[in-house]
Amino acid sequence: MAFFSVIIPIKNLNEYVAENVAALLEQSFSDWELIIVTNEPTDNPWRDSRITLLHSGKVAPGRKRDLGSMHAVGKVLVFLDDDSYPPPDYLRSAYDIFINRSVKAVGGPGITPVSDGFWAQVSGAVFVSGLSGGNPARYLKLNNSSGKIYKDWPSVNLLVERDTFLAVGGFDCDFWPGEDTHLCRKMWDHARIGVEYQPGLAVEHHRRGSFLAHVHQVAQYGRVRGYFLRSIGVEVEDLKYWIPSVFFLFHCSVPLLLYAEGYSVIVSAYGAYLLVVSAALVQISKRVGVLKAGASIPYIFATHFAYGFFFIKGILSKAVDPVLR
Secondary structure, three states: OOOEEEEEEOOOOOHHHHHHHHHHHOOOOOOEEEEEEEOOOOOOOOOOOOEEEEEOOOOOHHHHHHHHHHHOOOOEEEEEOOOEEOOOOHHHHHHHHHHHOOOOEEEOOEEOOOOOOHHHHHHHHHHHOHHHHOOHHHOOOOHHHOOOEEOOOOOOEEEEEHHHHHHOOOOOOOOOOOHHHHHHHHHHHHHOOOEEEOOOOOEEEOOOOOHHHHHHHHHHHHHHHHHHHHHOOOOHHHHHHHHHHHHHHHHHHHHHHHHOOOHHHHHHHHHHHHHHHHHHHHHHHHHHOHHHHHHOHHHHHHHHHHHHHHHHHHHHOOOOOOOOO
């Protein structure tokens, strides 16, 4: 029996997962097993008996995580992505939390590694301000938010008691991204189980290395989030996800406003938006430096437009096609 069952879904073995495995082998806490779920049968290159490779075929990541959980023996399931990796005391710190406190689910931030290239750093910079990218707690160690309960947390760094996970039926969906939101909503609806934020349980998480890859990722998140709001319903905290779409729709209405000579409305709206972006840039500068903040300007605009458009597209969709990997 192991205390932790770490589950990583991948297409096939790659440099990222090798880095992740190396980090797990250096953990100061040794009572763990690792289950890697690939598309096709793959020989295990690691001789450590704690490491198991399963294969699932070409299915969504949530399905792979569910398969891994069926074979897991640990008390706590640790969900990581192949492109994230933990520091040496990660599992030791997590053990102390689960042993000493009554907690069912815990999440920590995914921090952009200093080894990432400049443009990957810029991609990550967009998300360290709530005014430009949503929830900074997901990307920074915010000690003043320690212990805060979230109804939604990304599966790049999510720990859930196995009994709780099985009680809600696991991920059991073909969404990607969004499978983590689906799981967290089920835990909340089932027994009001939220995810406790622990900044000390940070992992390093590689960001997208190009502008187009960044925009594609944001568009995917917007599409699924929009669909969820249509299918699951709207809660108060979900209203913030409409903001980029409001800006997108306003931008589309500018020709009509010009025709109607609504110049003051245009100037006021764009002025307010530029003030928000300026405030975001100040926050980003303080957290990652002026150079990366300046380079993030086109990323911020593209993030808001892509998310806003695809959020609307998701709301209008009767279903979201599964993304198989």
